[in-house]
Amino acid sequence: MAQTTPLSVHHTPLEDVQGIGLGVGLCAIGVTLLTQAGLITGQTAGFAVIISYLTGLNFGLVFFVINLPFYVLAWRVLGCSFTVKSLAAVTLLSVLSAALPQGLVFDYVHPAVGAVCAGAIIGMGLLAMFRHNGSLGGFGVLALLIQSKTGFKAGYVQLIVDALLFGFAFFLLDTSLIIWSLLGAIVLNMVITFNHRTDRYIAR
Template sequence: MAMITDIMAAGKKNPARHTPLEDIQGILSGSMISALGLFLLGKVELLTGGMAGAAFLLHYWGGWSFGVLFFLLNMPFYILAFKRVGLDFTLKTFLAIGLTSGLVELQSRFISIQWMNPVWAAALGGLLLGYGLLALYRHRASLGGIGILAVYIQDRFGIRAGFVQLVHDLVIMALAFTVVSPEIVACSVLGAAVMNLFVAINHRSDRYIAQR
């Protein structure tokens, strides 16, 4: 889910810096919007890419809390994040994932949705996730560990990071057939495509590189 290579590239430049208050509002708003997007996807049993997709899969398999799963699945990647991108990025990412995990679990206390068309949920959920991720990326934070692992594998074994992320997401979508219908899998692919396309169009490290 995370475009770690772009975040690393931005960190090597000399941009205008965000203030601490700007970072706080960026991480908070990005986490809130991302949590809303994940909530909408979960209401119709959709999945997405990255660690969120793995958390959804386990949630549908065993009924465990998505928020707890999402938080725990990302834990092993913080060491890699610290080594690859630094303490600032690691702490911000930890905060963003913690906030998003908690907010996803709290959404049902504030929002009641009786029915939602899966195609619309995929498009809207994917777009909200894209907005949330964009806000986080611009403050040097992320929501997923798979991107960090992909960069590590690229450096260690020469396998391109994008290919690693693609394989991970394809495996998640393939396993999804064991818990949801083919129509829901197709909608999940749509949602992931909307999210990634939005981020790809709107996030470029050479266009917006402000950071702390």
């Protein structure tokens, strides 16, 4: 069987701006939907949401600070371009997640609907950023690194991290909300697993 060579795509700066901007916007909407439903998400954002719930600190600020150590890993392993794009994306998400609830309020969100919709929206947002060689930093950087080095899919890496996160959250939050949140995390990671294919598409 002939081996398929992945398509290498060189995006223009304008394409990167719109792609990453769209991705961050979708993620901000998804996070707003999750938090207004009282749910959490996975990965670094999940840790930031939990800390925000427990301390009352702004999610955007906590998310930005948690990501700082991962920039060192991104710079050393994934390069300057990826790191700069990820820093810009994290900063923008921090700002949007603080501002968006001022203009987007959901009167009622059933946890099941909120989990599935937010998981899909955030997954598509992350996929848009991956396609433009960016990310929201954190454990996503580690997941992309493992996939590039070993072939073990980034979505599966993130599922493992999420399992640890939700195991911890069971001791802190309502059990039913954790279960619904876990559903959202599964949807999110399946979107990435089935659509982020570096054997088909490599962003430069």
